[in-house]
Structures are given as C-alpha cells and as structure tokens.
Amino acid sequence: MKARIVTALAVAALAGCQSNSTVELVPQQTKHISQGVYLVEFSFAQHFSQQADLLEKVVGDYCQTGENLEAVALHWHHSMESWMALQGQERGPQTALEQSWNVQFWPDKKNTTGRKMSALLRQSNPNWRAEDIATQSVTVQGLGALEWLIYDSASDFKTNRNTCQLGLAISENLANNANTIARAWQTNPWLELSEKDWDSEYIALLSNQLDYSMKKLSRPLAKVGKPRAYFAESWRSGTSMLNLRQNIAALELLYLADGRGLDARLRQLDKASLADRITEQFQLTLNTWPMDHSLFELLQSKEGYRTVLAQFNKLERLNYLIHEEVAIELGVVIGFNATDGD
Amino acid sequence: MLQMVTDNTRRTLLKVALFGAAMPILPFGCASMAASKPALIGCALNGRDRYSVVVADQQGKAIRQLPLPSRGHGIAINATRGHAVAFARRPGTYFMVFDFHSGEVVQLRRAAGHRHYYGHGVYSNDGELLFVTEGERSTSRGIIGVYDVTNHYEKVAEFTGFGLGPHEVIAMPDGKLVIGVGGVHTDGRTPLNLNSMQPSLSYLSATGELIEQQTLLDNRLSIRHLAHDGDNTVLCGQQYRGQPEEYPSLLAMHQAGGQLTPLEAEPEQWARFNHYIASIAASKDWILATSPPGNCYGIWSKQSGKLVELASLPDASGVVARQGVFSISSGAGSVVTQSQPGDKSSIFTSIPWDNHWSAIS
Numbered sequence A: 001m002k003a004r005i006v007t008a009l010a011v012a013a014l015a016g017c018q019s020n021s022t023v024e025l026v027p028q029q030t031k032h033i034s035q036g037v038y039l040v041e042f043s044f045a046q047h048f049s050q051q052a053d054l055l056e057k058v059v060g061d062y063c064q065t066g067e068n069l070e071a072v073a074l075h076w077h078h079s080m081e082s083w084m085a086l087q088g089q090e091r092g093p094q095t096a097l098e099q100s101w102n103v104q105f106w107p108d109k110k111n112t113t114g115r116k117m118s119a120l121l122r123q124s125n126p127n128w129r130a131e132d133i134a135t136q137s138v139t140v141q142g143l144g145a146l147e148w149l150i151y152d153s154a155s156d157f158k159t160n161r162n163t164c165q166l167g168l169a170i171s172e173n174l175a176n177n178a179n180t181i182a183r184a185w186q187t188n189p190w191l192e193l194s195e196k197d198w199d200s201e202y203i204a205l206l207s208n209q210l211d212y213s214m215k216k217l218s219r220p221l222a223k224v225g226k227p228r229a230y231f232a233e234s235w236r237s238g239t240s241m242l243n244l245r246q247n248i249a250a251l252e253l254l255y256l257a258d259g260r261g262l263d264a265r266l267r268q269l270d271k272a273s274l275a276d277r278i279t280e281q282f283q284l285t286l287n288t289w290p291m292d293h294s295l296f297e298l299l300q301s302k303e304g305y306r307t308v309l310a311q312f313n314k315l316e317r318l319n320y321l322i323h324e325e326v327a328i329e330l331g332v333v334i335g336f337n338a339t340d341g342d
Numbered sequence B: 001m002l003q004m005v006t007d008n009t010r011r012t013l014l015k016v017a018l019f020g021a022a023m024p025i026l027p028f029g030c031a032s033m034a035a036s037k038p039a040l041i042g043c044a045l046n047g048r049d050r051y052s053v054v055v056a057d058q059q060g061k062a063i064r065q066l067p068l069p070s071r072g073h074g075i076a077i078n079a080t081r082g083h084a085v086a087f088a089r090r091p092g093t094y095f096m097v098f099d100f101h102s103g104e105v106v107q108l109r110r111a112a113g114h115r116h117y118y119g120h121g122v123y124s125n126d127g128e129l130l131f132v133t134e135g136e137r138s139t140s141r142g143i144i145g146v147y148d149v150t151n152h153y154e155k156v157a158e159f160t161g162f163g164l165g166p167h168e169v170i171a172m173p174d175g176k177l178v179i180g181v182g183g184v185h186t187d188g189r190t191p192l193n194l195n196s197m198q199p200s201l202s203y204l205s206a207t208g209e210l211i212e213q214q215t216l217l218d219n220r221l222s223i224r225h226l227a228h229d230g231d232n233t234v235l236c237g238q239q240y241r242g243q244p245e246e247y248p249s250l251l252a253m254h255q256a257g258g259q260l261t262p263l264e265a266e267p268e269q270w271a272r273f274n275h276y277i278a279s280i281a282a283s284k285d286w287i288l289a290t291s292p293p294g295n296c297y298g299i300w301s302k303q304s305g306k307l308v309e310l311a312s313l314p315d316a317s318g319v320v321a322r323q324g325v326f327s328i329s330s331g332a333g334s335v336v337t338q339s340q341p342g343d344k345s346s347i348f349t350s351i352p353w354d355n356h357w358s359a360i361s
Helices: A003-015 A035-065 A069-083 A093-104 A111-124 A129-133 A143-151 A161-184 A193-222 A242-258 A262-268 A272-289 A302-330 A336-340 B002-022 B266-274
Strands: B040-047 B050-056 B062-068 B074-080 B081-086 B094-099 B105-110 B116-121 B129-136 B142-148 B153-161 B166-171 B175-180 B200-204 B210-214 B221-228 B233-240 B251-255 B281-282 B286-291 B297-303 B307-312 B315-320 B325-330 B335-340 B345-346 B353-359
Touching: A035 A069, A035 A161, A035 A242, A069 A143, A069 A242, A093 A129, A093 A161, A111 A143, A111 A161, A143 A161, A193 A302, A242 A262, A242 A272, A242 A302, A262 A272, A262 A302, A272 A302, A272 B286, B040 B074, B040 B081, B040 B266, B040 B315, B050 B074, B050 B081, B062 B081, B062 B315, B074 B353, B081 B116, B094 B116, B105 B281, B129 B153, B129 B166, B142 B166, B142 B175, B166 B200, B175 B233, B175 B315, B200 B221, B221 B281, B233 B281, B233 B286, B251 B286, B266 B307, B281 B315, B286 B315, B286 B325, B297 B315, B325 B353
Parallel strands: B074 B116, B116 B166, B166 B221, B315 B353
Antiparallel strands: B040 B050, B040 B353, B050 B062, B074 B081, B081 B094, B094 B105, B116 B129, B129 B142, B142 B153, B166 B175, B175 B200, B175 B221, B200 B210, B221 B233, B233 B251, B281 B286, B286 B297, B297 B307, B315 B325, B325 B335, B335 B345
16 A cells, blocks of 8 residues: 555656646556556656647747747756656557657767758758658657757757757657657557466566666666767766666656556565565665766766666666566566567 | 586477377467468467467467477478478577478477577478578588478488578579578577678579579678568568667668669668568568567568668567568567558467468468
8 A cells, every 4th residue: 555655656756747738638447457557657658748748838938039948958858857757668559659769769879860950950941840850860850859959069059040940840749749659548558468468568568668778878888998978868968867767767666556566466476575676676776876967977987987887787686686587477578589589 | 507408408309299299289269260271370489488389370360389399480381281390499409390280290300419400491382392591510501401391301412502600591483592691600699700700692503503692791781581572582681790889771682693782771760670680571562571679660662672661569570471461470469460551450469479470372
C-alpha cells in the first residue's frame, strides 16, 4: 500500500502540474494484467504531449516579442525531461513507436543535426510550417534540432526572425508528434497477451529502456582514458546527466507501476528478496546520482570520468537484476534476435 | 568444460533424434489445424534455452512445431518432397531434415568435429541436392557442402575457393549458386580478422566453379544475407563491422556481370538499422529488409533504389515475399502483412520468431 501511494505521488510529480492546452485524454479501463503499467505509460505520454504544447507556445511568444529566451530554454528542458520517460521504448502502440525516431535523433557524433539545420537555414524560407518539417530528415524534426537552435553558437535563433519561425515550425511538429504518441496510448496495446507473453513484453520494455540509458553513458565513456564526450546526448545544453536521472526515475515508476508492476509480481511469486534488491538498486542509483548536470563537462576530468563510470556500474547491476535474474525467475528471454542476432 | 558442453550437445541431439521421430508433434492451435495448410517455416524460441522449428499457415499461425537441439537459424524448403531443413545457428553443430506435412524427422545430421555449419542452406531447383554453408573450425575456410537428397542426404561434394565465413547461399532460377561470403574468421562467435576481412558476393556454377566475385568498397561491410527477386537480381544485406559512428548503406543490388549497387537512404536512416540487416525479400517493385537490433524494417523502391518506408517492429526478424505480398515476423510474436509501403496489417501469433522465414512455394 505504501509503495502504491509513493508511486502515485511520484507519477504526479514526474507528470508535473502545469496547465496546458492539450485536450485531456482518457486511458482505457481494463482488467488486464498489464493495466498498471499501461496507466503509467499513458500518464508519461500525456505529460510529454502537454510539455511539447507548452514549448510550442513559449517559442511562439518568443518569436513575436523577442523576449524571455530563458522560458524557451526552460520549456525545452521540461519537454526533454518528459521525453525521458518514453525514450528508448521498443514496445507499445505501433503508432507511438513510429514517432520515437522523429522526436529525437541520437547518437549524433558526426553533427548531422548541425549540418542539416544549417542547410535548412540556407534555404532562407521565411514561412516554415510544421508540415514542411514533418517531411524533412529526422535530425531537424525534434528535440535535438531545438536544442541546436537554442544553444549552438552557429544558430542565429536570437537575432533572425526566419530562424525563429523555423524553431516555431519545429516545435509545432514536435507537439504534433507528441500528441500522436499520447493519443496512441489511449488504448492499452497489450490486451491480447497472455500472462506469459506479458511477462516477456514487460521485461523487454524495461530492458530496452534501461539498455538505451546505459548506451547514453557507455558511448561517451568509450574506452577508459579516451572518452568521446560529443556522444553525450545533450552536450550543447549541458543537461545529459539530468536527463539520465529522469530516465531512471521513470524506469522505477514502470517497475513499481503503482503496486501493479514487476515488483508486486515478484513478491507474489515469493521472490521478495529479488524485488528488494531491485528497489534498493533503484534507490541507490537515484540517491547517489551526481549533482553535475553536464556529462560533457564531467568527461573532461579523470575524477568526473570515474564519477560517471560509477553510475554506469550501478545501471549495469540493475540491468543484471532485470535482464538476468528476473528473466530467469519468470522463464522469459528478452528480444533474443535484437540483442543476439546473426 | 568444453568436453561437458560437447557431451550435453550430443545428448540433446540424440534426444531430438529419438523424440522427434517417435513422438506426435504438438500443435499450437488444435482448432484451426484441420483447415491450415503449411505455408511458412521458421525457427523460434520456446522459452529459456528451448528452441524449435515451427511450421505455420500463410498468416503465420503455428500448425506444428518440432524441438531443436540448440538455437536454429535459416530454413531450406523442398516443396516437391515435402522436406524442410532447419540449420543450427553458427557455429552450428547440426542440420535437421523433416517432413513439414507430418512433422516426422527425416534426418538429423551432425557436423564433423573440425567443421561447423553457418546457419543457411538451399535446395537445388530440381530438389535433388541440398547446398549448405559450412566452415573449417580452425580457419573459417568457406565450404559449400553438397548433399544428395535421393540418397539419404549423403554428402557428395564440397565446393571451396571463395573465401572465409560464408553465411547464406541461394539458388538462382538458372541454377547458379550465390553466396554471401562474410569474410570474417571466427573463433566460436568471436571475430579474429576485422582489419583484414575480405567479404564478397560469390557466384558458383551448379558444379562449384567460381564464376564471379563482387566486393563492396568498404571491406568492413560483411556480406551475409541474400535474396533474389524471382528473376536475376540478387539483393545482399550487410553487417557493418567498422566504426560505430559511421552509417554506410547496408543493402546492395546486383545482377550477374554488373557492379554491386548500394541501396540508398540517409545516414540517419541507416543509423536506425543499427549496422545490421537480418532478412531480405523482394517483390517485383519493392525490396524489404529487417533489422532485429534496430527493431525496424525498411522498404526500398526497386526502380529508384531509394528508401520509401521505415517502420518500427520490435525484434523484426524474418521476411518472405509471396505473390507480391510481404510477410514479416517478429521475435516479439507479431506478424505483419504488407503489399506495398503504407499498406499493412498485423496479427499476434505468440511465437518468438527467430531471424528468418522461408515460404513453401
């Protein structure tokens, strides 16, 4: 019961309380075994859509008045944080999964985003619309493109009306895509699954997202002593570590699913010890998460590198518990082609 | 330790040989069995460390399954005889021939001690011979094992001289064999020669003479999976073994005597495929390729060579084309049917399908 209340509060906290212009969507009510997880996903998607709407609004205001760039940056960051709950998903409604790649392109070691954004700006089209953006490369469609506009030194977002209009079109396209995702989650996509199939799907869901988060650390960490900091997700804004904390917090919510998730399932199966170890690992990881926001900066020093590596090891432990111990207990194999193809 | 693994494998092989032949095959769905006609065959997972080959109807619904000693990979089909072959995943220790109508195991053939299978094979067009990709364990020297179907699948020849690490072999309508030669020397599944690997698309005559060998500009593109369009165009899918931030084209088209032509997509679109193509199929107008690590598949226009659709599919696995319609399987259990870009439907089969499907034609 305690876990249920705490989780409900945490969902509300993660979902935020800001007003928004999004039509309130209603989740499907079912008695399926997946319903607890589905409701968490629904709230994540709804929240992301709300944040993307707000971002579009503040970009519009900024382009009109030229004032309050800080609000644009803040709402970009809120959108990014809310996206972390859905990032790396490979299981869920097809329509939502189709949009993931449009929301964010990563990793981008070769600065494809910068090159494609610069190419768009050279077209000097003063009337960019969301529909135009939707047909462009994924690198200019989503959160990474907006980060480039707001933070990159090559961007003249602050001084050029046409660039601002491009930013507005991108933020509108992002809001449209976020809305598509939220609408897709109005229906529980797992109703056909048996209990056994659901076990596989659920663990794959957690595992895919955790794996994605781990890649966000392992790619920039690269080889010891030779980090590749430009692999960091949000190196321009210096917020990669904040993003990752949100990833893990969201993953914990999915694991608990308001008392109807994997934690409860393990306890039902008399595997309380394993469930305890997982919740403790989540807590340890979150409680010791560095205060530094920028992974890029951390990787500039040996001490910072060690700090990041320590966090990566905590995620690796979490991955072991879910991917190995839980999967063995429940007799499931996760994405066996995806992780071990030929 | 190695000895124990070998003994276990031997015991499992024996078990499959005995039980596969003697036990009735367990159906997945009894109700629809009578009306179902075998149309698709693929390997699958039955739980942790339990593997099978599944005969399914045209929608991908299982009709029967046979247990396999270890994880399977590709399938060869001989519709005339009603035989199918499941090949063990590389480094494979067996291939299993079975009757796809009855489920009876015809033969379980083990690799010789110094050899292994690479996971694929194909029947000759007349169904008299079975060609299998094999390798020498110590060197990865590529071999096409030739087995006489009419004489209890006795090995009658070996074709060599095309390179290291052959993966898939297909038979062209004119009887030529085409081999995706990966070029990688492996110890088990560990690559040993990534700096000097020499992949190729190799054409052999039906009697084993090397008649053409094509290479890609980037030797880190290991040529692995193949398909042809029913005519004379070969498609090959690559695994990229180079720098992780590079996203080269992973698919190429080829016609005998010509150059390999890479299919086109933007680097950020290739990025989605995560450096790996698993299965390919082609219809008259379209080419479809899956990527399990990318959880996606793409459709290219055969005429323009350009990507026209990039679709999400968790653990996207096998694909076949029949009468212009693609059937795509998934390790997550769904099956997508798609005739052209944008026009698709899907069902959930509850079977964790492995990398490849073959169609009974």
